[in-house]
Amino acid sequence: MKVLVVGNGGREHALAWKLLQSNQVEQVFCVPGNGGTASMANCQNIPLAVDDFPGIGNYCHHNGINLVVVGPEVPLAKGITDFLHNQGLKVFGPTRAGAQIEASKAWSKALMQEAGIPTAKAAVFTEAAAAKSYVTAQGAPIVVKADGLAAGKGVTVAETVEQAHSAIEAIFQGQFGSAGEFVVIEECLIGQEVSVLALTDGLTIRPLLPAQDHKRIGEGDTGDNTGGMGAYAPAPIATPEIMARVQTEVLERAIATLKAKGIDYRGVLYAGLMIAPNGDFKVLEFNCRFGDPETQVILPLLETPLEELILACVEQRLAQTPIAWKPGAAATVVAAAGGYPGEYEKGYVITGITQATATGVTVFHAGTTLNQQQEIVTNGGRVLNVTGTGANFAEAIAQAYKGLESIHFTGIYYRRDIGHRVKD
Missing domain, CATH: 3.30.470.20 (ATP-grasp fold, B domain)
Known part of the structure; x- marks a missing residue:
């Protein structure tokens, strides 16, 4: 079987890695992939954009692809599944209509309310003045969300009314592009x-x-x-x-x-x-x-x-189809570029991945690519995911951090308390 994975992050590297563990999968193609997928045996990067649906469809037909697995939300929200279905291809991922559940927080909230799914009290606004008035009446803490896709960064948990007002202004002023056409204001949940x-x-x-x-x-x-x-x-x-x-x-x-x-x-x-x-x-x-x-x-x-x-x-x-699991636990630590989630630089050479892997971790590439010298270099905000496994959380977390000790690039930053809630 030949499988094409759409995306270029750590998630897509993990999907390709797991697919290739099966003796039923002979080759994985990644669109566009990253430095990690480019370095795996039986895995090939294809230089197409994730929203180049005609290009992806043509590649699948000309190369005997049996299955397309879509990683990111953006191509799903744009209708990649609908397009490839119409070309007779098998696709894992919801249609554009289904992807609204993520692409629009307002649509998703309405679905939850219709379904009777327990969710936070919320209101949707199309202009800043009304949203601010609502926040003033409700008080803080309160949650402000851009309605559409914002790469996981469109949510503000405001501790004060003033902070909520600033978040509302930023959204309506275009900080998150088209995701800021609506604002969802929710009660702040504790837990x-x-x-x-x-x-x-x-x-x-x-x-x-x-x-x-x-x-x-x-x-x-x-x-x-x-x-x-x-x-x-x-x-x-x-x-x-x-x-x-x-x-x-x-x-x-x-x-x-x-x-x-x-x-x-x-x-x-x-x-x-x-x-x-x-x-x-x-x-x-x-x-x-x-x-x-x-x-x-x-x-x-x-x-x-x-x-x-x-x-x-x-x-x-x-x-x-049953689902079986291995015993134990897993933990991953993200090695990020200096400055993330704000401005950061790209192109720094990454060293020590081979040494890290020798300690037993699995290194999933996220924001990486190969330069002209075929070196792995940084190419995004979240650069690597270093994953450890073990019989328990203490073992898995310790393995992940042990692997990270070998990895270096200019500006590397990672949290040193991943899994802090389960260490005891």
């Missing part, structure tokens, strides 16, 4: 966030291991939001009892409501939850794809071949 990624064929939906991301740039979960600075799985706070409720109160309700709207949703449905100290939970948001960096800790623990599960979703036979 711990957990990512529940589930696979679905539109009829059956099955959760993967719950994971916990670290979204803030600073240690102690402080500073600006990022795309994610590290993660671990399985998240202990998502107990079997909570996961059973998530299955019935969130996942099954969401799929049933999508189906009632005429949306045939096949792919990943990712529920971002806030779990309160008393065990109650609410859905913060839905995403329409694998999480990043959650994928980098979930897939190392997956026993079932990934392509079996993906094909079961595409061919609507997930109910007959």
Whole structure:
């Protein structure tokens, strides 16, 4: 089988890595891929943009591609699945209609309310004055969200009314482009966030291991939001009892409501939850794809071949396909460029990846590329994901940080407290 993976981040490197572990997958192609995918055996980067749908379709037809797996949300929101379906190709990822669940927070919130899914109280605004008035009346803390896709950075948890007003102004002034046409204002929930990624064929939906991301740039979960600075799985706070409720109160309700709207949703449905100290939970948001960096800790623990599960979703036979897991835990730490999530430079040579791998970690490339000398260099804000596994969290976390000691590039930054909630 030949598989084409769309995307160029750590998530896509992890998908390609996991797919190639199966003896049923002979080759993976990545569009456009990164320095890590370029360096793997039986993996080839294709220099096309993720939204070049005609180019991707032509490549698939001319090279005998059996399956397309879409990583990022942007091509899904633009309709890559619809386009490639019309060309007779098998695609893992929801259609454009289904991808609205991430592409529009307002649409997603309305779906949750219609489905009876527990979620935060919210209101949607199209102009700054009305949004500010609402915030003033509600008080702080309060959450301000840009409506559309903002690469994980369009959310402000405002501690004061003034901070919320500033966030509203920034969104309407175009900080997040077209994502700022609407603003969603939500109540601020207290607790711990957990990512529940589930696979679905539109009829059956099955959760993967719950994971916990670290979204803030600073240690102690402080500073600006990022795309994610590290993660671990399985998240202990998502107990079997909570996961059973998530299955019935969130996942099954969401799929049933999508189906009632005429949306045939096949792919990943990712529920971002806030779990309160008393065990109650609410859905913060839905995403329409694998999480990043959650994928980098979930897939190392997956026993079932990934392509079996993906094909079961595409061919609507997930109910007959079991999911098996390896024992233990996984943790990943993101090595970021200096300055991220703000301005940062690219092109710095990365050393020590081979030495790190020799310690037992898996290094997933995120923002990397090959230069003319065939050296791995930095090419993004989140540069590498260093993933450790072990019999428990202490082992997995220690392995990840041990691997990081070997890796160097100018300006390297990483949090030193990933997994701090489970170290005890």
